[in-house]
Amino acid sequence: MTIGHRWGLFNEHFFMSVTMSFGAFIAGSTSEGGGAVAFPVMTIFAGISPPVARDFSMMIQSVGMSAAALTITTNSIIVEWRAIRFAMMGGCLGMFLGLEWLSPLLPPPVVKLFFVSLWLAFACVLVLRLKMPLQDAIQEKISNFSKLDILRLMCVGFIGGVITSLSGSGLDIVTFLLLVLFYNINEKVATPTSVVLMAGISIIGFAWRASPFTAPIATESWNYWWVCVPIVVVFAPLGATFIQKRSRHFIVMLLFISILVQFIGAQILVPESKELAGFSILTFASTLLFLWLLNRNLFKKYRSHSVQKSLLQE
Numbered sequence: 647m648t649i650g651h652r653w654g655l656f657n658e659h660f661f662m663s664v665t666m667s668f669g670a671f672i673a674g675s676t677s678e679g680g681g682a683v684a685f686p687v688m689t690i691f692a693g694i695s696p697p698v699a700r701d702f703s704m705m706i707q708s709v710g711m712s713a714a715a716l717t718i719t720t721n722s723i724i725v726e727w728r729a730i731r732f733a734m735m736g737g738c739l740g741m742f743l744g745l746e747w748l749s750p751l752l753p754p755p756v757v758k759l760f761f762v763s764l765w766l767a768f769a770c771v772l773v774l775r776l777k778m779p780l781q782d783a784i785q786e787k788i789s790n791f792s793k794l795d796i797l798r799l800m801c802v803g804f805i806g807g808v809i810t811s812l813s814g815s816g817l818d819i820v821t822f823l824l825l826v827l828f829y830n831i832n833e834k835v836a837t838p839t840s841v842v843l844m845a846g847i848s849i850i851g852f853a854w855r856a857s858p859f860t861a862p863i864a865t866e867s868w869n870y871w872w873v874c875v876p877i878v879v880v881f882a883p884l885g886a887t888f889i890q891k892r893s894r895h896f897i898v899m900l901l902f903i904s905i906l907v908q909f910i911g912a913q914i915l916v917p918e919s920k921e922l923a924g925f926s927i928l929t930f931a932s933t934l935l936f937l938w939l940l941n942r943n944l945f946k947k948y949r950s951h952s953v954q955k956s957l958l959q960e
Contacts, residue, residue: 652872659873661692666706670878672904673707674714674841674885675897680707680878681814681848682765686908689758690915694866696757696812697749701855701867703814707848710878715845717883718838723890725839726787729825730846732796736803737810737817737847742854744811752812755916759926761813762905762912767933768819769905771827772898784832788825799824810847818844827940833897837889 647653656663662684669683681703688699718725752760788795802824809816818840825831825839855863889897916922 647872647876650872655869655873659870662688662870663873663877666710666874666877667881670706670710670874670881671885671888672900673711673844673878674717674882674887675837675889675892675900680710680882682819683904683908685813685815686758686762686912688870689754690762690908690912696754698864698867698870700749700812700814701863702870704810704848704851704855705863705867705871706874706878707815707844708852709875710882711841711845711848713879714882714886715842717886718842721887723838723886724786724835725842726825726831726835728788728791728795729799729821729839730843732799733803733806733817733821733824733843734846736800736805737807737821737843738850740804740807740809741811741817741847741851742807744808745851745854746860748808749811755918755922756925757812758912758916759918759922760929762909763926763929764809764816764933765819765905766909767930767937768823769902771823771934771937773902775827776895776898785830786832786835788829788831798828807847810851814848814851815844817847823937824940827937834890837897838886841886 665684665687666680669680669687672683673680681700684703684706685696685699688694688702689696717723799821802820803817806817806820809820821843822836822840825836826833831839854860918926
């Protein structure tokens with residue numbers, strides 16, 4: 647900051663430092679990347695273009711979530727390394743394709759509403775899952791790991807990578823949901839797993855965007871990055887440490903509240919047409935359907951458990 651005479655950037659961009667103090671804490675403590683906080687604040691509340699916000703999100707996560715990932719690994723916090731390995735493979739492919747071909751085609755309002763609608767569907771399913779009395783079945787790792795699991799992780803990773811190419815985050819929460827909803831992995835294992843995963847793909851995405859093989863990163867993104875780096879390297883590890891002493895219910899409700907605020911803000915501030923409103927509803931509904939299909943085995947177990955409980959009571 648001193649060598650580049652950049653301290654003056656705080657005068658104009660301090661709002662991002664404040665935003666990322668919260669965003670980095672969320673990134674370290676939940677399955678949401680810091681970009682999941684930065685992207686809606688920048689695009690919806692500050693009116694910044696989605697490509698600038700996306701690049702900044704990956705840039706800052708490569709620092710903050712890496713600091714959180716270092717805290718996770720050095721403190722021997724349990725993660726599912728196989729999920730990280732194979733979801734990363736699919737995620738990188740999806741991100742590269744999305745950055746170069748899909749992202750330039752979508753107008754900013756579509757990207758903004760896609761982001762908040764998708765995330766709200768994720769949050770609703772997680773809250774619903776809290777009602778299911780399946781604590782005894784919750785696992786610490788994927789059992790009976792097979793080639794089908796590799797394919798499943800890579801496919802879901804690909805979807806997460808495409809989402810990341812639009813908003814700067816997404817691979818983390820998509821993989822988190824696969825682990826939690828399909829494999830019934832404990833949120834306290836799935837959360838640090840998603841943090842390490844997002845740190846890795848953020849570094850790769852940042853390196854690609856900074857390379858001579860693609861369009862240059864906007865000066866605006868760099869300026870925001872400089873005023874947030876000193877913040878995120880402190881708050882992300884604090885979040886990773888803080889969350890280990892909290893319950894599954896606390897983790898899920900923290901996610902839900904932050905996502906709900908983003909969604910409400912988007913509905914108020916993003917000018918909507920009938921087409922955009924329909925797109926938002928379609929995104930929300932189709933995501934719920936996908937997550938229901940992902941989670942149908944868990945719902946079956948829940949219904950079976952409910953029936954057994956009713957018979958015992960009778």
